[in-house]
Amino acid sequence: MTLRRTFKREGEEARRAALIDATLDCIAEGGPQAATVRAIALKAGVTPGLIKHYFDTKEDLVAAAHETLMTRLTEASAAALDDLPADPIARLAGFIANAVTPPVVDPRAMALWAASMQLVPRDTAMRDVHEATYLAFRDRLEGMIVDALRTAGKPHDKPATRALAIAGNALLDGLWIEASVLPDQFAQGEMRTIAIRAFARLLDLKLPE
Amino acid sequence: MTLRRTFKREGEEARRAALIDATLDCIAEGGPQAATVRAIALKAGVTPGLIKHYFDTKEDLVAAAHETLMTRLTEASAAALDDLPADPIARLAGFIANAVTPPVVDPRAMALWAASMQLVPRDTAMRDVHEATYLAFRDRLEGMIVDALRTAGKPHDKPATRALAIAGNALLDGLWIEASVLPDQFAQGEMRTIAIRAFARLLDLKLPE
């Protein structure tokens, strides 16, 4: 006569996805230490034991969650590219503006990013993921910089564009962090203007604001 | 006949400092979750109970540790300023180079910074500390930019220098992060050159490399 919790069977992929999403939510809200098996299970609407059924260990679940996070960030960036104009210069400007305004600028994403950054120095798997993600983003930026410079009839030799991509990437990262963490410090649209003008000076190029 | 651990009485300030240092070490090595009272006490060469004697709660100790960290970073930056040349342009170049090379670039500092970044979105006290630190650094950078522009006979109206300081700060932050976390990606001295050339273009100024 003990009343047991009623449940529904979901597919494996759905349950894994739900558990991963719940893990990311927990980390975003309370940091890694808040992502306990019980909290994750509660948020996923499931019992803690089920985690063991889909992931051998909690560490495996966290690793899967981080991989999902990185993939999503990359995909979001790639998806935004499709909506950008074809003209290389306008395209670069749109890409820059996109990187420093919502929804890319987002406190939750920032918290998740900080959590993963913390693991990178002492977890080789995490470092590999970070390195690959970093280089992919930077290479994409470098490609757009080269296209824009070529369109404007400016020189674009390899060592110079590499340096510009590294600096440009760093600039976007820094602006993204501060805009995400201290939104009240910047006026509406200010980040966008600052980023585009800074890139214009960096590349010695007129960029449409 | 139970043999008790022998100990020496240290002053209050020495013990508090030792506990704070031990806390920072633990966080740097294994993240916040590794900073348990037992691990901290062990690293400080002390018994866990003593923590309670100097800090009402572990949370208090962690807060004190973060405040110490921020203060140290600020002081380190200020100390380096004294060794810079008096000429505003050379001074700015030295400041930039300093920010993207060791010992400022440091995986341990980076890990600690990421740990505190993670707390900022959901802890108002941490956000206040971060905001104050960020603005102090940025204002100092803006002052140096203004001095350099004035020396070069360039215009330096307020809204423009604010934007340049925000962008310059973001650039230094981003380069510092990547240099700290992926040191193998950059050649010896490469970051320094990239940073100074990027600033030269940003400010339309010749900077000594």
Next chain:
DNA sequence: GCAGCAATTATTCAAGTGTATAATTTCAGC
């Protein structure tokens, strides 16, 4: 419908957590 298998829940356990309290030891002042 029903048999059986896999998904899910419930329960348990050992280890680790922060904190509170009691027992000792150090050391300064006389």
Next chain:
DNA sequence: GCTGAAATTATACACTTGAATAATTGCTGC
């Protein structure tokens, strides 16, 4: 040297953690 107060250690406790196992339930194929 002694004494007493404060610093430090030792011990205990209640709670949370991740994981392992047993019990049950939902569902698919016949």
